[in-house]
Amino acid sequence: MAMLVFLVAFLPAVLMSECRHDEEMLVDCSYIYKSGQTLGGIYTIYPTSDIPVSVNCHMISCGKDEDSGGWTYKRGFGNVEGEYWLGLENMYQLTRKNKYMLRVDLEDFEGNKVFALYSSFSVGCETDGYQLHVSGFTxxxxxxxxxxxxxxxxxxxxxxxxxxxxxxxxxHLGGFWYNSCHNANPNGLYLWTEASPHSTIGVVWLTWKENSMKSIIMKIKHVF
Structure with missing residues (x-):
């Protein structure tokens, strides 16, 4: 299964980045798909013009036709072939110029699967606290x-x-765009079971269930 999820425990130790407004090309899984590479797998993209980033591209969806092709995803953080953290700076670089949509796929420990779709997703620059901008829920x-x-x-x-x-x-033992505090905690503690109800330290999406999830997968796609 291939997707790009935005989970992290600690911010990377990088120099402070300023908001950028230049017009250089951004490369993501959508560009790879449009070039004719339609097989899902590990690819190298360039969120900035000179820094390569390995990502897992989900080229074919089991849903509607418009959901197929060019999803950039990660699952957690670590190994790009499994639990993988794309990085806030890379998310900012990917979304700062072009429009992206976000899909969140969830699965519980009984094998039930649901999703949430957002027509607009972007992340601000570091000096703005990597602020989340999301809208257009389906x-x-x-x-x-x-x-x-x-x-x-x-x-x-x-x-x-x-x-x-x-x-x-x-x-809540995670890292996220917390409010005070959360309805979603995809980078919470992985509990290996649904555990007790309303386990807010777990991997939860409270509008579906108050139990910890087996998986929460978040993936973004360039909207041309």
Missing amino acids: DGGAGDSLSTHNDQKFSTFDKDQDPWAYNCAKY
């Missing part, structure tokens, strides 16, 4: 757990940027 059975996180900055254990008086990332 329900695929999952409900909308992400819109309450819209316009929030990304918080981690060591960089608290949420509006809560305390640190949501520490309290």
Whole structure:
């Protein structure tokens, strides 16, 4: 199974990046698909003009035709062939110029699958706290757990940027665009079971279930 999910425990140690407004070409899985490479797998893309990034491209969808081809995805962080963190800076570079849509696929431990679709997704630059911008929800059975996180900055254990008086990332054992604190916690603690109801430290999407998920997969696609 191939998709790109936005999960992370810690921000990467990089120099502070400023918001950019230049017009250079951005390369993603959509460009690879349009070039004729229609087989899903690991590819190299260039969110910036000179820095290669390995990603797992999901070229064919089991859903509608318009969902097929060129999804850029990660699952968690680590190995690009499995749990993989794309990186906030790479997400910013990918989405800062062109329009992207977001699909969130969820599966519980009983094998039930649902999704949520957002027609617009982007991430701000580092000096803006990698702020989330998401809108245009379409329900695929999952409900909308992400819109309450819209316009929030990304918080981690060591960089608290949420509006809560305390640190949501520490309290819910994850890193995310927390509000005060979350309806979705895709980078929470993986519990290997549904565990107890309303396990807010787990991998949850509360508009579908109050249990920890088997998987939450988030993938973006360039809208031409």
